[in-house]
Structure formats: structure tokens, C-alpha cells
Amino acid sequence: MDRRSLAFFVGLGRALLVLVISVLAGLSVTTANAQIPVALDMRIAGDREVTRIVIEFDRPVEVDQRLLDHPWRLVLDLQKILYGFPGDAADGSSLISGVRYGDMSEQHSRIIFQMTGPFHVRSVRMRQDRESARHNLVIDLEAASELEFAEAVDRAFTTSAVVNSAQKRDRLGTAVQPSRPFTVVLDPGHGGIDGGARGAGGTREKDVTLAFARALRERLSEYAGAQVFMTRDTDVFVSLGDRTGFARQHGADLFISIHADYLRRRDVRGATVYTISEKASDAVAAQIAENENLADSVAGIVPDEESNGVADILIDLARRETLGFSVQFARLAIADMKGFARLIKNPHRFAGFRVLKAPDVPSVLLELGYLSNAEDEKLMKDEEWKQGLADRLALAIEKFAALSSKDIAVASDGN
Numbered sequence: 081m082d083r084r085s086l087a088f089f090v091g092l093g094r095a096l097l098v099l100v101i102s103v104l105a106g107l108s109v110t111t112a113n114a115q116i117p118v119a120l121d122m123r124i125a126g127d128r129e130v131t132r133i134v135i136e137f138d139r140p141v142e143v144d145q146r147l148l149d150h151p152w153r154l155v156l157d158l159q160k161i162l163y164g165f166p167g168d169a170a171d172g173s174s175l176i177s178g179v180r181y182g183d184m185s186e187q188h189s190r191i192i193f194q195m196t197g198p199f200h201v202r203s204v205r206m207r208q209d210r211e212s213a214r215h216n217l218v219i220d221l222e223a224a225s226e227l228e229f230a231e232a233v234d235r236a237f238t239t240s241a242v243v244n245s246a247q248k249r250d251r252l253g254t255a256v257q258p259s260r261p262f263t264v265v266l267d268p269g270h271g272g273i274d275g276g277a278r279g280a281g282g283t284r285e286k287d288v289t290l291a292f293a294r295a296l297r298e299r300l301s302e303y304a305g306a307q308v309f310m311t312r313d314t315d316v317f318v319s320l321g322d323r324t325g326f327a328r329q330h331g332a333d334l335f336i337s338i339h340a341d342y343l344r345r346r347d348v349r350g351a352t353v354y355t356i357s358e359k360a361s362d363a364v365a366a367q368i369a370e371n372e373n374l375a376d377s378v379a380g381i382v383p384d385e386e387s388n389g390v391a392d393i394l395i396d397l398a399r400r401e402t403l404g405f406s407v408q409f410a411r412l413a414i415a416d417m418k419g420f421a422r423l424i425k426n427p428h429r430f431a432g433f434r435v436l437k438a439p440d441v442p443s444v445l446l447e448l449g450y451l452s453n454a455e456d457e458k459l460m461k462d463e464e465w466k467q468g469l470a471d472r473l474a475l476a477i478e479k480f481a482a483l484s485s486k487d488i489a490v491a492s493d494g495n
């Protein structure tokens with residue numbers, strides 16, 4: 081037999097052997113149900129700053145991770161696995177204070193790591209160990225600030241849409257709508273023929289509001305879980321009805337109308353957040369709402385009867401719930417602006433603003449300040465101030481988005 085034919089027969093023999101093994105393996109897979117990956121071991125090592133988790137599997141698995149707060153937790157969602165690792169892998173010396181695991185359904189397993197404090201997931205990867213041939217899921221964690229953690233929780237929520245819907249299906253037996261990004265509609269007040277207020281220094285409200293909305297949009301673009309729309313991005317007129325209509329069409333989760341109005345009392349200054357109410361909280365609020373509601377008339381539009389009043393706004397439960405969210409956002413915005421921006425006394429006020437009338441969209445009207453006040457006018461032209469305030473508001477929006485998603489995150493926890 082020459083070399084070539086020898087090689088042929090050896091090759092054929094190998095191929096047959098592989099075939100036989102494959103058939104046998106196939107048989108054992110079907111008979112022993114060995115398709116389910118087994119988590120053979122779990123090791124946790126590290127300290128309160130840096131911690132590594134290694135979970136050894138007999139084959140590669142797909143994993144989705146998610147962060148939950150109150151308390152701080154790392155949630156791993158996997159295909160159905162068998163648990164062969166010791167249950168007491170966490171000894172309390174690392175970032176991890178405890179481990180829980182179990183099946184969520186016949187196709188879905190979950191491992192939850194309870195953490196000693198806020199943390200950051202540096203990496204999650206699957207790699208095969210050459211010696212043992214096992215497939216190791218390696219997760220590297222490090223301590224983080226509360227703020228970093230809060231931001232990661234937001235992102236985790238929006239990127240784990242698949243997991244969330246899978247869990248909802250498990251629980252309810254029916255599919256739910258896929259989750260979508262948190263939608264913010266920014267509404268720069270006035271525009272086009274309606275210039276809004278004008279400061280003593282010549283600053284026009286419609287320019288201030290547009291510039292600020294753009295800065296805020298820019299800042300929010302860094303936030304992966306948000307999508308931002310603006311009711312106008314140029315110097316055009318938009319009617320009040322079109323502003324609320326735009327927010328509803330886009331399924332907004334939050335609507336922020338931005339203004340810089342004029343008050344009769346020139347000494348009054350500072351940022352103010354308004355929510356809707358049939359009765360005004362005070363004379364200033366009443367005056368602002370009255371002016372704002374005239375915006376359409378300024379542009380020569382006669383509002384129809386139906387959209388004119390705000391007396392009907394609080395009649396049903398959905399509207400009450402929306403108002404609750406609006407107030408919640410107003411408080412967050414004020415808390416985050418405090419310490420940076422000068423706020424008016426009693427910075428959360430309310431009145432009958434037509435632009436806040438959407439029954440199903442949490443809405444606030446933000447006065448950046450008042451152009452009737454010389455110092456406020458000066459501030460509103462300041463680039464650094466504008467960026468700083470946009471930062472604070474973006475932070476409040478992120479917090480609000482996290483709160484809105486909380487019930488989903490908790491509901492899908494399954495424990």
C-alpha cells in the first residue's frame with residue numbers, strides 16, 4: 081500500500097469513527113436529555129473593590145445580564161441549566177453578599193447575585209479552559225458610585241427588552257409588547273411669528289427656548305435608553321394643540337415645554353417648574369398661564385371651544401395618574417437643579433396651561449428664568465450656564481425614566 085492510499089484509509093477510518101461517535105452521542109443526548117447545560121462549579125474571588133465570578137459549564141451558554149436596585153443585584157438570565165455548583169460560593173468578603181438561583185420556566189434559568197454596594201459590570205465573557213475543556217462564564221465586577229450604578233440600571237433596562245418580554249410571557253402565558261426607548265418630547269416655547277417675551281437687553285424668548293432645547297437634546301443623546309423629539313428645531317410657529325398632539329403621536333413618556341417668560345414684577349427671578357391644575361397656585365402662575373394660553377391668538381389662530389378650557393382635565397383616572405407622574409418629574413427636576421440654578425421661591429407651581437393638557441403624557445412647563453429680570457436675562461445668554469442646567473435636567477430625566485421602568489423591572493424579578 082503506498083502512502084497516498086494509506087492516508088486515504090486512515091482518513092476514512094477517522095471519518096467512520098467520528099460518524100459512530102456522533103451517532104452514539106446523538107443517542108445519549110436524546111435518551112439522557114443531556115442537551116441541558118450543566119453549571120458544574122462556581123467560584124467567587126476578590127474584595128470590596130474588584131470581584132470575579134467564574135461559572136464553569138460543560139458547554140457554552142447564552143447569558144443576558146441586568147442590574148436591579150433596592151437592593152443592588154446582578155441578574156443573569158440563561159437558557160435552562162442544571163445547577164451543579166455549591167450554593168455557598170459567596171463568603172461575604174467580596175462585592176457579593178449572596179447568591180440565589182432557580183428556574184423561571186422550563187426554558188429559562190436565573191442566577192441572582194446580591195451585592196454589598198453599587199457596582200459596575202466591567203465584562204461578561206464566555207471562554208473555554210484549555211485543560212479542563214470546560215466553558216467558563218467569567219464576570220468581572222468593580223465597585224461604583226450610586227450615580228454610576230443608577231445610570232447602568234437605566235441602560236440595563238432598555239437593553240434587556242428580550243429578557244423582559246420572555247419573562248412576561250412565562251408569567252402570563254401570552255406575549256407582551258416589546259419595550260421601547262424612553263421617549264422625551266422637548267417643546268421650545270413660542271417661535272416664528274410668536275416671539276414670546278423680550279428682555280430689556282433684547283433677548284427673545286423663542287431663541288432662548290430653542291437654544292436650550294437643543295443643548296438638552298444633545299446631552300440626552302449620551303443616554304442610550306432615551307429618544308428625543310422636538311416640536312420645533314427652527315424658528316417656526318407651532319400651535320399649542322400641535323405641540324401636545326406631537327407629544328401624543330410620538331407616544332411621549334415625558335413632555336417638557338421650555339420657556340423664559342416676562343413678569344410684571346421685575347424683581348422676581350429663578351427657574352420654575354409648572355404642572356397643570358384647574359386652579360393656579362398663585363398670581364405669578366396664573367399670569368404665566370394666561371400669557372402662554374394666548375400664544376395661538378398671538379399668531380392669529382382662534383382656538384376652538386373644546387381646546388380652550390382646562391376645566392375638564394382631571395376628570396378620569398388616567399389623567400390623575402398622568403398628573404401624578406408630572407408632579408413626580410417636577411420634584412426630581414427641582415431637586416437636581418437646586419444647587420446649580422437659582423430657583424424661584426416655591427419652585428413647583430401650577431396653573432391651567434393648555435400646552436400641558438395631553439391626558440396621557442406626563443408634562444411640565446419649565447421656566448428657565450424670567451426675561452423681565454436683568455440678571456436672569458444675562459444668565460440665559462451664558463453658554464456655561466446653559467450646558468450646566470441641561471446637565472442637571474438630563475439627570476432628572478434619567479432618574480424619572482428609571483422610576484417609570486421600575487415596576488417592570490420588579491415585576492420581572494420573579495421572586
Ligand SMILES: [Zn+2]
Pocket residue numbers: 269270276277285338339340341372
Ligand atoms: Zn413663554
